[in-house]
Amino acid sequence: GQNIDQPTEMTATEGAIVQINCTYQTSGFNGLFWYQQHAGEAPTFLSYNVLDGLEEKGRFSSFLSRSKGYSYLLLKELQMKDSASYLCASLDSNYQLIWGAGTKLIIKP
Amino acid sequence: IAGITQAPTSQILAAGRRMTLRCTQDMRHNAMYWYRQDLGLGLRLIHYSNTAGTTGKGEVPDGYSVSRANTDDFPLTLASAVPSQTSVYFCASSEVPESTDTQYFGPGTRLTVL
Numbered sequence: 298g299q300n301i302d303q304p305t306e307m308t309a310t311e312g313a314i315v316q317i318n319c320t321y322q323t324s325g326f327n328g329l330f331w332y333q334q335h336a337g338e339a340p341t342f343l344s345y346n347v348l349d350g351l352e353e354k355g356r357f358s359s360f361l362s363r364s365k366g367y368s369y370l371l372l373k374e375l376q377m378k379d380s381a382s383y384l385c386a387s388l389d390s391n392y393q394l395i396w397g398a399g400t401k402l403i404i405k406p
Numbered sequence: 407i408a409g410i411t412q413a414p415t416s417q418i419l420a421a422g423r424r425m426t427l428r429c430t431q432d433m434r435h436n437a438m439y440w441y442r443q444d445l446g447l448g449l450r451l452i453h454y455s456n457t458a459g460t461t462g463k464g465e466v467p468d469g470y471s472v473s474r475a476n477t478d479d480f481p482l483t484l485a486s487a488v489p490s491q492t493s494v495y496f497c498a499s500s501e502v503p504e505s506t507d508t509q510y511f512g513p514g515t516r517l518t519v520l
Contacts, residue, residue, distance in 0.1 A: 301448060328506050339496060339511035347506065384448070392504040396448030
């Protein structure tokens with residue numbers, strides 16, 4: 298079956314660094330997406346990885362290991378506005394997104 | 407501002423009633439999608455359309471129907487609503503279907519079926 302696992306909730310301190318992990322098992326693989334979703338709002342695109350390694354984009358970086366079926370999202374210099382849910386999604390062989398349930402990130406001052 | 411609009415924002419509906427959720431995009435994207443989002447679960451694909459005039463079934467299509475008469479509009483219809491269809495519904499679009507293209511989401515419709 299297809300499965301995406303990520304922690305339900307994480308807490309971090311303003312100014313710190315947090316890593317949100319995601320493991321995936323899908324029928325085929327065409328890349329891994331991360332989206333941010335603030336409470337009551339739509340998901341918005343953060344990153345896409347298809348090759349192994351780390352991709353950096355400002356304060357946010359995303360890592361992929363295809364052999365391990367593993368990705369993480371790294372958020373640096375945390376700000377209060379980063380409080381949101383972070384959704385991991387794998388693009389399967391039919392180019393359909395299989396979504397994790399999301400990780401709710403709580404930032405404390 | 408270009409993007410996706412959905413209507414209504416929220417709705418309370420009696421079980422057994424028919425309901426159409428509207429979705430319109432002005433980005434001229436070929437592909438459109440309907441998802442539902444429930445607490446503790448990931449987004450689940452209901453139906454999709456790769457181009458105007460075509461539609462396909464997603465992971466959870468039962469009880470829902472869609473149409474794609476033109477590029478911009480992709481309405482989702484619940485023929486006879488049931489309480490298990492209480493959810494937040496998101497419409498999304500991408501420029502190229504069946505590709506690695508990013509999907510862009512509308513603001514969502516919160517539906518409660520009593």
